[in-house]
Amino acid sequence: MSQSASANVSSPVVSSDMKQLAADVLARALKAGATDAEAVVYEGDEFSALVRLGQVETLKESGSRAVGLRVFIGQRVASTSSSDFSDESIARLVDGAVTLAKITSEDPFAGLPEAHEFGQTCAPDGGDLKLYFDDVNEQPPAERIEVARRCEAAAMAYDTRIQNSGGSEFETATSHKILMNSRGFWGEYRRSYCGFSVSPIAVDEKGGMQRNYWYSSSRTTKKLESPEEVGEEAARRTLRRLGARRVKTQKAPVVFSPEISKSIMGNIFSAAEGDAIYRNASFFAGMLGEQVAGHNITVVDDGTMVLDGIGGFGTSPFDGEGLPTRRTVLVERGILTNYVMNTYTARKLGLRSTGNASRGLAGNPGIGAHNFYLEPGTETPEEIILDVQSGLYVTEVMGFGVNLVTGDYSQGASGMWIENGEIAYPVEEITIAGNLKDMYKNIVAIGNDLVFRGASAAPTIRVEGMMIAGS
Amino acid sequence: MERCLGEALSAGGDYADLYFESVTSTSLGVDESLVKSASQGISVGCGIRVVSGERTGYAYTDDLSSERLLRAARTAALIASGPAKELMSGFRHAETPKSLYPVAGATSDAEIAAKLKLIQRADKAARDYDPRITQVRAGFNDELRRILVAASDGTFASDTQPLARLNVFVIAKDATSTARGTSGGGGRVTLDFFEGDKSPEHYAREAARTAILQLGAVDAPAGEMEVVLGPGWPGVLLHEAVGHGLEADFNRKKTSAFAGLIGQQVASSKVTVVDNGLMPNRRGSINIDDEGNPTQETVLIENGILKGFLSDKLNSRLMGMPNTGSGRRESYHHIPMPRMTNTYMLNGEDMPEDIIKSVKRGLYAVNFGGGQVDITNGKFVFSASEAYLIEDGKVTRPVKGATLIGNGPEALKYVSMVGNDLALDEGIGTCGKAGQSVPVGVGMPTVKLDRMTVGGTGQ
Numbered sequence: 001m002s003q004s005a006s007a008n009v010s011s012p013v014v015s016s017d018m019k020q021l022a023a024d025v026l027a028r029a030l031k032a033g034a035t036d037a038e039a040v041v042y043e044g045d046e047f048s049a050l051v052r053l054g055q056v057e058t059l060k061e062s063g064s065r066a067v068g069l070r071v072f073i074g075q076r077v078a079s080t081s082s083s084d085f086s087d088e089s090i091a092r093l094v095d096g097a098v099t100l101a102k103i104t105s106e107d108p109f110a111g112l113p114e115a116h117e118f119g120q121t122c123a124p125d126g127g128d129l130k131l132y133f134d135d136v137n138e139q140p141p142a143e144r145i146e147v148a149r150r151c152e153a154a155a156m157a158y159d160t161r162i163q164n165s166g167g168s169e170f171e172t173a174t175s176h177k178i179l180m181n182s183r184g185f186w187g188e189y190r191r192s193y194c195g196f197s198v199s200p201i202a203v204d205e206k207g208g209m210q211r212n213y214w215y216s217s218s219r220t221t222k223k224l225e226s227p228e229e230v231g232e233e234a235a236r237r238t239l240r241r242l243g244a245r246r247v248k249t250q251k252a253p254v255v256f257s258p259e260i261s262k263s264i265m266g267n268i269f270s271a272a273e274g275d276a277i278y279r280n281a282s283f284f285a286g287m288l289g290e291q292v293a294g295h296n297i298t299v300v301d302d303g304t305m306v307l308d309g310i311g312g313f314g315t316s317p318f319d320g321e322g323l324p325t326r327r328t329v330l331v332e333r334g335i336l337t338n339y340v341m342n343t344y345t346a347r348k349l350g351l352r353s354t355g356n357a358s359r360g361l362a363g364n365p366g367i368g369a370h371n372f373y374l375e376p377g378t379e380t381p382e383e384i385i386l387d388v389q390s391g392l393y394v395t396e397v398m399g400f401g402v403n404l405v406t407g408d409y410s411q412g413a414s415g416m417w418i419e420n421g422e423i424a425y426p427v428e429e430i431t432i433a434g435n436l437k438d439m440y441k442n443i444v445a446i447g448n449d450l451v452f453r454g455a456s457a458a459p460t461i462r463v464e465g466m467m468i469a470g471s
Numbered sequence: 472m473e474r475c476l477g478e479a480l481s482a483g484g485d486y487a488d489l490y491f492e493s494v495t496s497t498s499l500g501v502d503e504s505l506v507k508s509a510s511q512g513i514s515v516g517c518g519i520r521v522v523s524g525e526r527t528g529y530a531y532t533d534d535l536s537s538e539r540l541l542r543a544a545r546t547a548a549l550i551a552s553g554p555a556k557e558l559m560s561g562f563r564h565a566e567t568p569k570s571l572y573p574v575a576g577a578t579s580d581a582e583i584a585a586k587l588k589l590i591q592r593a594d595k596a597a598r599d600y601d602p603r604i605t606q607v608r609a610g611f612n613d614e615l616r617r618i619l620v621a622a623s624d625g626t627f628a629s630d631t632q633p634l635a636r637l638n639v640f641v642i643a644k645d646a647t648s649t650a651r652g653t654s655g656g657g658g659r660v661t662l663d664f665f666e667g668d669k670s671p672e673h674y675a676r677e678a679a680r681t682a683i684l685q686l687g688a689v690d691a692p693a694g695e696m697e698v699v700l701g702p703g704w705p706g707v708l709l710h711e712a713v714g715h716g717l718e719a720d721f722n723r724k725k726t727s728a729f730a731g732l733i734g735q736q737v738a739s740s741k742v743t744v745v746d747n748g749l750m751p752n753r754r755g756s757i758n759i760d761d762e763g764n765p766t767q768e769t770v771l772i773e774n775g776i777l778k779g780f781l782s783d784k785l786n787s788r789l790m791g792m793p794n795t796g797s798g799r800r801e802s803y804h805h806i807p808m809p810r811m812t813n814t815y816m817l818n819g820e821d822m823p824e825d826i827i828k829s830v831k832r833g834l835y836a837v838n839f840g841g842g843q844v845d846i847t848n849g850k851f852v853f854s855a856s857e858a859y860l861i862e863d864g865k866v867t868r869p870v871k872g873a874t875l876i877g878n879g880p881e882a883l884k885y886v887s888m889v890g891n892d893l894a895l896d897e898g899i900g901t902c903g904k905a906g907q908s909v910p911v912g913v914g915m916p917t918v919k920l921d922r923m924t925v926g927g928t929g930q
Contacts, residue, residue, distance in 0.1 A: 052724070056526055056550070057525060057527065059529070059550050062529075062530045062531045066514075078510060079508075079509075080510060081510070081511075081512040081513070082513045082514075083514045084533070100510070100511060103506065103587060104505075104506040104507065104509050105507065107507055164726060166724070166726055201726055208848070209728065209847045210848050211726065244848075249693050249694035249695070279642060280606065281649075285649075362510035364508050398852045398874075399842070399843050400842075400854045401852075401874035401926065403871075403872055405642065405649055406648070410691070410854070410873045410874040411852070411926070412876040414850070430876065431875075431924060431925075431926025433873065433926050435928070467926075467927070469693035469876075469925060470695075471694075
């Protein structure tokens with residue numbers, strides 16, 4: 001392939017143009033009868049290269065942009081969005097929103113945040129939050145492809161049982177967002193992302209296949225791990241699944257690897273979302289100040305985190321409504337100390353927003369996590385496994401069997417069986433079940449292995465007494 | 472467009488296509504009996520693909536000026552390296568196929584009022600169902616997607632695809648417990664669809680009924696047992712257990728547990744499974760796929776024998792197999808790949824009540840949430856949202872939700888009875904693959920599996 005690919009295919013919309021567009025949209029909305037309005041302008045670029053069995057299989061490079069508008073007429077609200085920035089389209093965006101707002105209901109809780117709640121706006125690069133690094137766009141595509149190729153080659157060379165590959169992919173993305181509203185707030189930030197992953201396939205002597213993957217990602221190419229290390233780790237993670245068998249249906253302790261622990265703990269965030277709380281659609285409803293987990297459990301959401309000079313994947317200067325992000329402790333030593341809310345759900349609950357509004361282009365703001373984590377304990381993962389006579393080490397879960405209304409939890413699982421404190425053999429095609437309310441109280445061990453590989457993270461945990469269904 | 476295709480093949484690709492797409496969508500929501508949300512969106516753009524051997528270059532633009540289109544074409548062209556290809560002369564305009572769905576114009580204000588009325592009716596019906604229903608949220612989402620595909624092989628085809636869906640979510644509460652219930656449906660239909668059997672009241676009562684039922688549910692059992700799946704949405708079993716594993720891309724790359732099994736027994740002889748994109752008004756149906764090919768009915772499994780894969784242009788060419796018109800994509804931001812449409816099992820001869828009667832102790836699962844599959848090792852799950860115990864041939868108590876797990880190439884070998892009551896789902900399915908979502912349908916008659924693992928908490 002040619003190595004002269006351009007780094008940017010989209011229109012080179014500059015910051016001042018985006019800001020001007022947001023201001024125009026707001027002015028037009030107010031003129032058309034809106035009493036309040038909020039505009040978001042987004043621009044992004046993406047690149048991806050998939051290398052499979054040493055050859056470039058797909059190469060994708062593009063940019064896109066969009067504008068979203070939310071208008072209020074008194075306490076009625078509606079929203080519109082468009083990827084078309086032409087004048088007629090912007091006129092339709094404004095008229096559409098105002099027309100739609102007239103058919104919605106008066107809702108006493110609807111509205112933008114109060115003017116005094118907004119913080120200082122920061123520099124477009126996120127200022128001290130370190131969200132944007134130019135090197136992501138500057139790296140030539142050929143170098144990115146080479147990283148993917150080396151990563152896959154390392155995985156394939158690791159063991160003769162690695163015989164096929166789903167490919168190795170290198171991705172970059174940069175985005176620029178401007179949010180502006182009629183209460184005087186405007187802010188913008190850019191974010192960068194780069195990362196690569198590989199998905200090797202191992203085959204056992206009976207022809208049984210297993211796949212797994214591993215990855216590295218950052219906001220700057222300088223912090224990416226070596227492609228060889230990532231490839232070898234992916235190979236190890238794939239090989240350890242070979243020859244998996246089923247186990248008998250039984251009750252046993254379950255150790256969750258950090259990847260799965262993260263999703264179990266993530267349900268604490270979902271259960272604490274203001275939206276689910278005011279609807280009584282969460283097992284945390286009415287539990288503020290109550291013991292909802294063991295004394296060893298402290299869970300935090302932090303929108304301001306900077307790690308090793310790089311902004312976290314969940315870090316941003318302001319949330320989807322323009323409110324400054326912050327650090328919120330959801331559970332402190334087992335006590336539910338905070339719900340997580342946007343402006344609407346906070347008003348419904350008579351509380352203050354925690355700066356967790358998430359905004360798509362259209363629709364009312366939702367609630368989203370920033371950097372969400374379980375505080376680490378002191379034991380190593382090996383020590384946590386060592387205490388298990390007979391139990392399950394879960395490295396993968398599948399399915400949608402989590403009910404946040406009741407806490408009922410039932411998921412497909414695979415991993416390793418533990419015997420006498422040691423990993424004995426791989427297992428698959430089993431389920432694990434329990435209730436999250438009990439599981440959070442029965443976390444008897446927490447690892448010291450908290451590593452942020454994404455916006456949320458959790459160390460290894462061990463939960464006593466889960467039901468395992470197998471043969 | 473011809474200039475653009477020429478530019479796309481300027482570095483010597485074998486094939487190039489342009490995919491123009493315009494989507495307008497509307498979303499309305501009633502929540503706590505208030506119209507709390509109303510939104511509309513417009514997305515317009517073009518994706519340009521260049522294929523060279525097994526390689527694909529892709530670029531898209533949301534600015535349809537010829538300058539931007541040519542720039543995107545040049546970016547996609549970078550995948551190939553060679554002398555420019557001559558372009559064929561002229562496009563082959565496909566005959567207008569018979570349309571599987573009505574085509575509406577732009578949404579009028581009167582229509583928005585009518586949609587609002589539908590969800591307000593749903594809200595009322597759910598609240599009227601039982602005083603224990605404490606929260607109701609009803610939504611109406613629809614879109615109109617216009618596509619046009621022009622390709623260097625002469626393909627020139629367009630389609631206008633409507634899609635509508637009504638959803639109801641409720642919370643029921645009594646002195647001791649809280650439960651949720653959901654329901655919904657739709658398809659490639661106009662608003663009058665919701666005036667027949669599939670009225671807002673139908674969906675509302677269904678959501679309310681399942682929530683009330685769950686208030687009294689006992690723990691689901693754990694372990695291997697006989698499982699009877701009801702008709703309709705439980706067909707998600709087929710989507711996960713076999714459908715994904717039969718998509719041609721995974722089989723060309725030999726990363727699917729089904730690779731190399733064509734002609735072999737992968738299910739009991741009572742099992743015939745098809746993927747059919749031609750069913751009128753169905754959510755998974757399309758007149759043409761997103762590469763401009765007509766869709767069709769494809770037999771995947773016939774009397775237990777694996778018959779075929781679902782393929783697109785790239786994979787059918789590389790594998791030397793027929794193209795089944797299964798090339799789909801989420802939007803112009805995405806590269807097409809083989810996908811399902813409406814996937815279902817054909818009727819058998821058993822009476823549903825005889826199937827229940829034949830079970831001594833087992834699970835009767837009639838409704839499901841989502842499912843997931845690891846196509847490489849074949850393990851799949853799907854999560855029951857409404858299920859009952861079967862004790863001595865009778866359906867007894869409702870149980871809490873539980874995940875069922877199995878192995879794709881093995882699970883359907885345990886099908887011992889197939890009912891004569893084939894039904895398709897209500898029209899709510901969305902399938903995700905490699906980060907792309909597309910609307911699909913599933914279906915099945917009542918089916919008995921002699922062995923399946925149920926992931927409850929009960930002994």
